Amino acid sequence: MGDAVLEYVTGFVDERYRAPSADYDGAFELARSLQETPPQEGRDLKELLDVIDRAARKGFDTAGPGFVAYIPGGGLYAAALADLIACVTNRYTAIAAPAPALVQLEANVLRWFCDLFGFPKTSQGILTPGGSMANFSAVVTARAAKLGERFLDGAVYVSEHVHHSITKSAAIAGLPRAAIRTVATDQRLRMDVSALQDMVAEDRRAGLRPFMVVGSAGTVNTGAIDPLEDIAAAARKEGLWFHVDAAYGGFFQLTERGHQRLRGIEEADSITLDPHKGMFLPYGTGSLIVRDGEALREAHQVHAHYLPDSSPNPDLPDFADYSPELTRDFRGLRVWLPLHLHGIKTFREALDEKLDLARLVYDSLVDIPELEVPWGPELSIVAFRPRGANEEDAARLLDSINASRRVWLSSAEVRGKTYLRVCIVSHRTRRDRIEECIEIVAKAAAEL
C-alpha cells in the first residue's frame, strides 16, 4: 500500500510544474458523480487512488508554482512524510506523559518560535490547525487576562484591513459584534495610531472597557504592516493586550529585511504565526505564541480526573492545558522534520527569494502604463488594478490572467475598489514562473 501511495504522490509533485494552475472543467459534475456511501466490502487501493487522483485534479492547484492567490502555502513534501510517521505511530501528544520525548520535539519547535521573536522563557506556544484558531485563542486569552468573566463591555481595536478571523474570534469568544472597533488607516493602509488613541479615550468615556489591540504583520489584502512599535507604545500606555496577527508575515522575521520591517513585533503580548504559510507547510499548521505562558494556560485549563498526571517538568507542557483542543494530530513532527532536514538557512533563503520576487513583480508592473500599482511590497504581496478602470474591467483582467492556466491570482477590495494581487509564498514559485506571470499580466493589461 505504501509503495502505491508513494508512487502516486511523487508523480503528483513532479506533475505540478506542468499542471494547469486551476482546472474547473466538469469539477462540480465530478463532485456530484462522487456522492456515495461507503461499501460493505472493501475495494482495491489502485481503484481508490484513481478516484482520489481524479478528484484532486479539479479546482485550484494550490500545490503548484503558479498559485499566487490568497496566501499560498505549497506544502513541503517532508512535512507529509512526517505526517505519515505521526499517523502510523499515532502517539498521544496532547499531554506530555503518554509521549514525553515526542512532546519535547514539539516543545522545541515552539521554543524556537518564541526565541525568534525574543519572547522570554516564561512564554508558551501552541500549534493550532491554522491562523484562525490561533487568533481565537489569542482573543480568549486577552479577554480572560484583561477583563475576567464579565466582558460584554470590552472593546477590541483593529484596522479596517484586519483579517476577518479576528472579528469571528471575538464573536465566538462571546463578545458583542460592536466590541470590534475599526481604526482608520493611513495612505499605506497601516493603522493610524493617533486615531487609535482617540478612539480608546472616547470609548472609555462612553463606558466601554478597551482591552485589546490587534496589529497586522502583513495584511491579507496588500501585505501592509501596521506600525507595530507605535501600537506597542500605545498599548502599554492604555493597558491593552497587544496581539500581532502575523499569520502571513511572521516568518519573514527570519530574513534581514523582514526583521527590519517587523520591528516592534517583539513587544507583542501574543503573535499568530502560520507555518502553513511562511514555512511552506501543508494546510493545517498554525501557531500562537504568548509572552506570558501562564495567561494562555489560565484561559484554557480545565482539570479532569480521567486524564494522566500533569507533566512534572515545567519545560514540557501539557498542550491541552494551553489550547481548546484535547486529542489532536501530532503537528509538532510536521514542523520539526522539515526544519531539521532542510535547516533554518534554507527557509531564510527561500523567504528572501520571495521578497526579491515580489520586488521584481512590483518593479515590472509599475512600468506598465495600463496598470495602477499603488503600494510597494512590504513583504511578498503586490496589488494592482487597471488604471482608471471600473470594477468590471478589474474582474475581466483577473479572468483573462487566470485563463492562462499558468498562474492563478485572486482579488481584494481596498477602499471600495477591486485590486488584483500576486502573493508569493509557495516554495515551488520560483523566478521562472514569476517572469512568466509578469508577461501574462502585461499582455492581459494591454489587451483589456
Ligand SMILES: Cc1ncc(COP(=O)(O)O)c(C=O)c1O
Ligand atoms: C493575516 C491573516 N490572519 C489570519 C488568517 C487565517 O488563517 P487560517 O486560514 O490559517 O485560519 C489569514 C489567512 O489567510 C491571514 O492572512
